[in-house]
Amino acid sequence: MTALRRPLALTLILLLILACFFAPFLWIVSNSFKPQLGIFSDVTPISWRTFLPLEPVLDNYRSLFERTNILRALLNTAIVSVGQVTLTLILCAMAAYALTRIKFRGSQVVFVVILLTFLLPVEAMLVPLFQVVSGLGLANSLLGVMIPWIASPFGLFLLKQAFEELPRDLEDAARIDGAGHVRTFFSIILPNVKVPLLTLGLVTFLFSWNSFLWPLVIAQNPDIQLIQVAIAQQGSPTQLPNWGETFAGATVATLPLILLFLVLQKYFTQGMAMSGIKG
Amino acid sequence: MAQVRLVDLGKTYDGASANTIKGLDLEVADGEFLVLVGPSGCGKSTTLRMIAGLEEPTAGEIWISDRRVDGLEPRERDIAMVFQNYALYPHMTVAQNMSFGLRLAKVPKAEIRQRVETAAETLGLRDYLNRHPKALSGGQRQRVAMGRAIVREPGVFLFDEPLSNLDAQLRGQMRTEIRRLHDRLSATTVYVTHDQVEAMTLADRVVVLKDGRIEQQGSPQELYDRPATRFVAGFLGSPQMNMLSGEVRQGALDLGGGSQLALSADRAAPLEGRKLDVGIRPEAFRLAAPEVAVIHGRAEMVELLGATSLVHFVHAGQACTALLEPSEAPRAGQPLHLGLSPDRISLFDADSGRAV
Numbered sequence: 098m099t100a101l102r103r104p105l106a107l108t109l110i111l112l113l114i115l116a117c118f119f120a121p122f123l124w125i126v127s128n129s130f131k132p133q134l135g136i137f138s139d140v141t142p143i144s145w146r147t148f149l150p151l152e153p154v155l156d157n158y159r160s161l162f163e164r165t166n167i168l169r170a171l172l173n174t175a176i177v178s179v180g181q182v183t184l185t186l187i188l189c190a191m192a193a194y195a196l197t198r199i200k201f202r203g204s205q206v207v208f209v210v211i212l213l214t215f216l217l218p219v220e221a222m223l224v225p226l227f228q229v230v231s232g233l234g235l236a237n238s239l240l241g242v243m244i245p246w247i248a249s250p251f252g253l254f255l256l257k258q259a260f261e262e263l264p265r266d267l268e269d270a271a272r273i274d275g276a277g278h279v280r281t282f283f284s285i286i287l288p289n290v291k292v293p294l295l296t297l298g299l300v301t302f303l304f305s306w307n308s309f310l311w312p313l314v315i316a317q318n319p320d321i322q323l324i325q326v327a328i329a330q331q332g333s334p335t336q337l338p339n340w341g342e343t344f345a346g347a348t349v350a351t352l353p354l355i356l357l358f359l360v361l362q363k364y365f366t367q368g369m370a371m372s373g374i375k376g
Numbered sequence: 377m378a379q380v381r382l383v384d385l386g387k388t389y390d391g392a393s394a395n396t397i398k399g400l401d402l403e404v405a406d407g408e409f410l411v412l413v414g415p416s417g418c419g420k421s422t423t424l425r426m427i428a429g430l431e432e433p434t435a436g437e438i439w440i441s442d443r444r445v446d447g448l449e450p451r452e453r454d455i456a457m458v459f460q461n462y463a464l465y466p467h468m469t470v471a472q473n474m475s476f477g478l479r480l481a482k483v484p485k486a487e488i489r490q491r492v493e494t495a496a497e498t499l500g501l502r503d504y505l506n507r508h509p510k511a512l513s514g515g516q517r518q519r520v521a522m523g524r525a526i527v528r529e530p531g532v533f534l535f536d537e538p539l540s541n542l543d544a545q546l547r548g549q550m551r552t553e554i555r556r557l558h559d560r561l562s563a564t565t566v567y568v569t570h571d572q573v574e575a576m577t578l579a580d581r582v583v584v585l586k587d588g589r590i591e592q593q594g595s596p597q598e599l600y601d602r603p604a605t606r607f608v609a610g611f612l613g614s615p616q617m618n619m620l621s622g623e624v625r626q627g628a629l630d631l632g633g634g635s636q637l638a639l640s641a642d643r644a645a646p647l648e649g650r651k652l653d654v655g656i657r658p659e660a661f662r663l664a665a666p667e668v669a670v671i672h673g674r675a676e677m678v679e680l681l682g683a684t685s686l687v688h689f690v691h692a693g694q695a696c697t698a699l700l701e702p703s704e705a706p707r708a709g710q711p712l713h714l715g716l717s718p719d720r721i722s723l724f725d726a727d728s729g730r731a732v
Contacts, residue, residue, distance in 0.1 A: 266463035269430050274477035274524075275451035284476075288467040 120353070123148045129157050129344035136340050157341035158349075161331075166319060167346060169326035173239060175353075177312075177323060178305040181243040185301045186294060189252030194282055196253070197260040198268070208257070215250040219310060227314055237318045243305065252297045259293035260286065295364040299357065305356055324350045378441040378454060378531030378564050378640075380404040380427060386435030387422055387588075396422050397588040400436070404532075407562045408504060408553070409625045413575040414585035415611070420568045421536055428457050428534050440532060444507040451481075456525035457534040461541060462517045464509040464524075470496075471505040474523045480628070488527075495523040498557070515546045522557070535567040539574060551577055572612045576600065584608050602722070606729035609722055615686060621726065622654040628655065629718070632692030637670050639718050647723065647732060655722035658686070661698035664715030671696075671714040675706045687712065 130150035139146045161167055196208050204347045226245050227236075235241030263286065271281040287294065312323040322330070328346035331339065358365065380403070387397040397419045404410045411503075412420040425431040427438060429450035445453045447572040464473050471492055478488045496502045501521040509517055518538060524534055535554070539547045555578050558565055567577055575582045576596040580679035583593040584607075592604040596612075609617045622631050624647040629637040639647075666672070671691055679686040685705035687698045689712050696697060698714055706712055723732050 264461055264463065266459045266461055267465065268463070269425075269428075270457070270459060270463035270474075270524075272430065273428060273450045273455070273457050274528075275449075275480040276476075280480070285465055289465075 101211075109228065112293050114168075116181040120148070125344050125347050125351070129341065129348045130154060131341065132156065133339065133341045136339065136344070157339075157345035160339070161342045161345045161349070165331045165342070165346075166322065167327060167331075167349065169320065169325070170324045171349070173321055174306055174324040176351075177239050177243045178302050180239070181247060181305040182298045182301045184243065185249050185252050186298055188247055189249055189256050189297065190287065190290075190294065191282075192248075193253050193256035193260055194286060197257050198265075208253075211250050211253055215254070223310065223314060226311070230315055236315055237321060239316075239321055241315050242312050243322070245311070246305070246308075249297075249301065252301065255293050255297050256290065259290040263289055292364050292367050295361060296367070299361050299365050302357065303354060306350075378413035379406050379439075380564060380566065381439040382423070382427070382436065383439070385423070385433050385438065387419070387424065387431065387471040388434045395588055397426075397433075399521045400588070401589065402583065402590065404564055404566055407513045407564055409565045409567065409578060409580045410559050411567045411569060411575045411579035411582050412585055413569055413572060413582055413611070414591070416569060417613070418585040419588040420570075420585050424457075424534050424536055424568045426567060427453075427454050427532070428455055430457075438607040448564075451477075454531040455534055456530040456532075457536065458518075458521045458525050458538045460537040462509070462521045464517055464520055466509055467608060469506050469508055470501060470520050470523075473509070473520055474527050477524065477528050491527045491529070492523075494528040498526065498560075499523050499553075506545055514542050515550060518542065518550060519553075522554070526557075526561070531564060533563050533565045535565065535569075537569050537571075538567075539569075539571070547574075547585060554578065572614065576612065582612075584611060602731070603655070604731050606653055606655070606724040609724070613657060615658050615697045615699070617722070618656045618658065618694075620656065620691060620694055620696070622652045622656045622723075624648050624652065629721075629723075631670070633672075635670050635672070635691070637716060637718055637721070643718075650732070651726035652732065653726050653729070655724060656696075656716065657720065658697045660720035661714040661716060662702070663700060663704050664713050666711075666713045668715060669713035670716045671712075673714075675708055675712045676709050678705055678708050680705075 124147065127148050127150050130153040131139070132154055135150075135152075196204055199364050222245075230236055230241045230245060233241075235244060267285055267289070268281055268356075271285045276284065307325060308323070309325040309329070313329075316322060318324070324346075328343060328350060331342055331346060382400050382402040385400040385453075386395055388395045400419075400423060412423060414420050422431060426433050426446070427440075429445070429448060429452075433446055436446075437444055440455070442454055450457075465476065470477065474492045475488045478491065480560055483491075483564055492505070493502075496505055499522060501516070501519055501523060504512060504516060509520065513518065519542075521538070537548050538554070542550060548636060552624075554567075558578075567574075567578060581593060582596050582599050584591040584599065584712075586607055592599060592608045600612055601610060603612065603617075606619065610619065620631050622629050623732060624630070624639065624644050627639060627641060627644040629639050629644070629652075631637060661671070664670070671689075673689040673691055673696075675687050675689055677688040679688070680702055682702075685700050685702045687700055687705050689698070690698055698712075724730060725732050
């Protein structure tokens with residue numbers, strides 16, 4: 098009896114946790130299909146009406162795509178996210194490999210100093226970053242949005258752990274086989290840290306896709322607005338927010354992430370377990 | 377094929393107080409199977425890695441055939457190496473693992489295929505060519521590692537404790553295969569191990585290293601029968617050589633506990649009064665009648681090994697082992713009388729540990 102009760106209790110707890118995480122998503126999606134008035138009239142008392150659009154309408158989506166620049170923002174975000182993932186993977190993998198394998202005096206200090214930057218909140222770096230990126234002439238450009246984050250201390254940490262777990266004999270064997278540093282790195286090392294690379298790619302993509310504050314500051318031109326900023330700014334400052342459109346925008350913005358996560362979640366959880374860091 | 381010559385080779389690691397390798401002079405003849413053996417930290421793997429080009433020597437020269445190779449990249453040295461943990465590339469198939477070096481060397485595809493197939497045939501890997509290493513057993517992985525070395529047709533094969541990760545039965549099997557392979561290819565081989573059984577069974581010549589220096593080198597039998605130092609005596613042979621304290625008095629060797637062993641006059645005379653360590657192989661003991669026995673004691677424990685029995689006893693406060701026929705071995709607790717022939721003992725100076 099106890100043996101049966103325990104999994105039942107566990108299942109109930111898990112269901113409760115699932116509901117806590119899932120309910121806001123459901124609420125957002127449901128509201129995106131409701132007319133503006135229906136959104137608030139259904140909030141209380143909480144019932145199935147809160148989470149299900151009884152008379153679904155597509156008006157919010159229609160006006161979102163017709164009235165706002167959402168497609169442009171989606172494209173911008175995709176360019177920034179893919180670019181940021183690519184550059185982060187290249188830079189972090191090479192830096193982590195160098196810090197793991199090339200012996201030089203003070204390498205540990207370099208590593209610790211890089212990790213310390215992990216502790217600085219983005220808000221604290223905003224003004225100096227803005228000055229540097231503007232100084233480089235990259236303000237109001239997609240490159241300016243992604244460039245401060247490609248040297249990711251988290252990425253360095255994650256990949257350094259992965260490289261350290263690879264037996265050094267693999268590199269020795271490659272040297273004996275006649276491979277140089279570059280060949281060894283690309284043909285032997287990288288294919289064997291696929292999971293951490295995918296994890297880092299996914300985390301970077303999530304971070305980049307969801308970023309709001311920095312894109313808001315650095316990309317003020319509406320043509321290069323990113324999705325989260327575009328959703329927040331879809332109404333004009335003098336109007337009340339159009340919540341239906343906001344929920345529709347949030348749904349559109351979340352969809353690619355959910356799809357990506359569903360496809361790659363195996364690697365994501367494996368990689369997180371390896372790094373010893375919670376997502 | 378090739379010879380290997382190490383001239384006054386030295387290695388000191390950064391920050392290390394002592395040299396890892398000190399003035400090592402060694403020649404490996406063409407086609408010879410040389411085994412470097414010694415305890416952990418004696419510098420045997422470092423020596424091998426210096427020959428391979430994976431470590432830079434801090435002193436001396438390395439020659440392979442008539443080329444000085446220290447300073448050359450591993451690929452330029454005409455060597456191939458087999459690692460302790462196999463070091464197979466996990467993301468490549470067996471065939472890709474074996475051919476990686478050839479592909480880098482831009483060997484024509486047809487020739488690569490032919491060499492890989494020949495090696496796979498030799499090593500019984502034909503059916504596994506498309507498998508990944510994780511789908512292979514330890515023994516098969518080690519064969520792939522050997523295959524990767526063979527296909528390159530190197531002048532010198534280097535083995536770094538290749539059997540350490542295998543279980544005892546497989547180790548014995550692979551030992552035979554390695555020796556058979558060597559005999560077939562007649563390749564110059566330098567083999568590093570800490571396992572004295574491997575050293576004894578595989579080598580044409582054994583080099584015993586201790587603290588970065590050569591302690592003794594010679595054929596396995598030579599080292600076993602005539603160890604030059606107490607260290608070599610203790611290192612080679614399983615069970616270990618018994619070591620008793622002794623002193624020559626009036627032409628006889630006093631082994632303590634009232635035991636005396638008569639020595640020939642010309643052997644005893646120069647040793648008169650010297651403190652000695654007396655090395656006795658367990659199989660040198662034989663059961664004897666109490667009146668003629670040299671050692672008298674009591675069997676403390678008897679291990680039956682099937683073909684032989686190990687009888688443990690204490691003599692003059694030192695634990696000893698005798699290897700006897702199971703039929704003649706006493707039971708634990710019974711009195712034990714052992715005879716000993718003077719020409720089956722090794723004598724070492726008690727202070728320097730060198731044979732006298």
